Amino acid sequence: MARTRVSHPIFARMFERVSVRMDEAGVAEHRRRLLAGLSGRVVEVGAGNGRNFPHYPAEVTEVLAVEPERRLRDAAHRAAADVPVPITVVDGVADALPAADGDTDAVVLSLVLCSVPDQAAALAEARRVLRPGGQLRFLEHVRAERPGGLRRTQRALDATIWPLLCGGCHTGRDTVGAIEAAGFLVVALDRYRFPETRIPVPAAPHALGTAVKPT
Template sequence: MAAVSHPLFARVYERLSVAMDRAGTAAFRRDVAAGLTGRVIEVGAGNGRMFAHYPRAVTEVVAVEPEPRLRAAAVRAARTAPVPVTVVDGLAEALPAGDGEFDAAVIALVLCTVPDQTAALAEIHRVLRPGGQLRFFEHVAAEEPGPLRRVQRLLDATVWPKLFAGCHTGRDTVAAIGAAGFAIDEVRRFRFPATSSSPSSPCVLGRATHVEQRPH
């Protein structure tokens, strides 16, 4: 497995994720996990902040995280999770799982960071059974053309990915999910924090369904 080590960012993120959850992202995580059942793969589990929100109808979570410090934190978080969680090393673009192995996949603040979003979504599509669900909560491009979207493009091409472990603020993630062979069932667009004009404030939270044949 190729090493993905961002020790400084990992240290910052461990604290930042706790503060963000207190400020409101915990509620978004609950919405992402609500109603899930069966076997779930969580891609880019970070330090395990999703684990507490899985309902008891989930029989197992396989949590994939490539960054060593965050993965170790996820292992600790798994010990107190309400459902069985197995934390494994792995990349979103090469998931350590078989075809059609899972009933659902969860991605929370991950697709902004993966080096190859198309490859990551293809892998998620591969490991989900037909009809399986994809739940997502992501930073995305501003919905309307204008100054914020221009700032996102500028930052993504310069300093933002270097400062935030590869994060991009301006990806059209909903369109990418649809292009990867998922039917978009529900999308909620909002800013977090609600009054912020930060480049990373535009977000989406939604659900999509794995379809057997990708649309042409």
């Protein structure tokens, strides 16, 4: 499959700054939870500027970090040099991962399934590279749990301006449903809002969890 060029230079500059502030506001703890207990060989899809890298436990022997956006990939290279876990940052996209079939102990998807063109294709690739029993760890913007005003707002923004401003991000995707439809078994799931404001913002609903490729 031919790789599609990805370039969002304005969003990438903004994200580099915003991701630091988000981590300081509490996202760093969610990243730690996302990666806790991992070991062996890991593929991280959509590694961005490498904000997950400091949170990989020592039991991880290798991380293949895939990032298609050039500016963010350059930042990820710099971040990889500052952590003890061996991390190789490469160019690539979610629906054509540069990894062999069944060669990976875990796949990490962190704030990426909201922006991929085709969730089903990306999840099929994650399933392909995982060994039987391997883990899919995910931390994603998701559709609001309950029907109502927030879901309607998400749909309206996703159909208009939000993806244009936010590097292809969609706030209202049923990502947990897509993971299950791809043949994974969800074994742990935490739904929460971040930021926790009185009036929820469209990108506030999140899902953090673990799914397993059946043996």
